[in-house]
Amino acid sequence: MNVLDTLFERGFIEKTTHDEDLRRFLSKGSAPCYIGFDPTASSLHIGSLVPIMSLAHMQRHGHQPIALVGGGTGLVGDPSGKTEMRQLLTEEEVNKNVLGLKKQLSRFINFSGDKALLLNNADWLTKIEYIPFLRDIGRHFSVNRMVKAESYKVRLESEEGLNFIEFNYMLLQAYDFLELCKQNNCRIQMGGSDQWGNIVAGIDLIRRVRQQTAYGITFPLITTSSGVKMGKTAKGAVWLDPERTSPYEYYQYWINTDDRDIARFIALFTFLPMEEVNEVEKLTGADLNSAKGVLAFEATKLAHGNDAAVKAYQGAKSMFGTRMVSKEIFPSSTIPRELETDTSDKSTGDIPCSDFTVAQLKEGIPAFKLFNRVGLSKSGGAARRLIEQGGAYINGRRVEVFDCMINMNDIEDMAILLRAGKKRYHKIVIKK
């Protein structure tokens, strides 16, 4: 089966250039293909999963993924992004971020040997000289055409406008593609749908400079059925770095998926076979919820490993009392299905914790202050409201009065379990 078919079937492809040629090209044997990643942060987030997964699929089909970190372009800023211009990064920052990215990408892609490459475009972009660049590269670009590109058009018509440094972004990205074509014989670039213009510019440049055909594939913008861009929560992005978003929170993010998105997301964010994904539409009620558990488990397993996924699953089970997933639902998934041994039902996974000493609790602390202190409420006032509205629980019992004192008597098994609303937990661990 051609990768293209896999990608199509799983919902990765919005459009491609030269449909038939591309298919033939991909079936001729191993082909390098690249996607650019932004090194402005030391961690990737869920929004980058589509590109990551598509590279992983490429690799599984015998092609060579190239993750290109934009150490150079990061200094310029892609205008198809947000209003603010990007922060200039120092070399050390970029290098540090590159390490972080590689670590995360390695979960999905095998970088051993030459099976996949991680490159930094700063290696060539920072060496560019202005006049030669204008003469050799710039002359191939028509401003008339660029202005019509969707990514610029939006900005040109918007209030913020577009400044010159950002206008150049397209040339730099096209140059990247040319460079990778030269160095690594890379002829395929993939990217988000907002990258279409930039990708096509690279293809044109390669044709003009090297008389070679290059190809492009774009991904659809993944939004949730409620219309929000993927990966956004009130608290901000959902990161792949376990230090920023714990596996438990990561798991919770997925389990809160909208019903309408389950099948689509399992196809995109797990490797479970499509025959099983297609069964999802037959599920209803609690079974549908089990499918969500499978999505959460498999996605967590990919990003954080099997152990972390099992832990997150167990935490969720003990907190929410989730039912077992029956064997008929996603038989290929390795989600735990038996009540097996069921080690101490107190395994709370890695829900957020904080430490308190016996001394701190001896005097007691008003409930609303406690909720505020551990971060379950943004302010004392918010904590009071939470309690007054009946949304605060300690060890499973509703807190009735906002300033009721919490002290030694509330300790159960050397811990106090706080809950805000239905889903947010926090465990206080008593030290010595």
Add this chain to the structure above:
RNA sequence: GGUGGGGUUCCCGAGUGGUCAAAGGGAACAGACUGUAAAUCUGUCGGCGACGCCUUCGGAGGUUCAAAUCCUCCCCCCACCA
């Protein structure tokens, strides 16, 4: 550089001297209903041990008993012109 229009609480957006912690909507949070879903209904939505006090309306000053609202200077954004 010139002219005109703007900067309001997480976002959009009313408010043009007191009745303004500031309408309305969205987001968010809690409750009910549920399946840790959606939809719906209800409540909350600057801070504070709280029917009171404190701090907010681009920044700094000023007028006034009283300023988001008036005046001065400054910063930033947008449109048109150069």
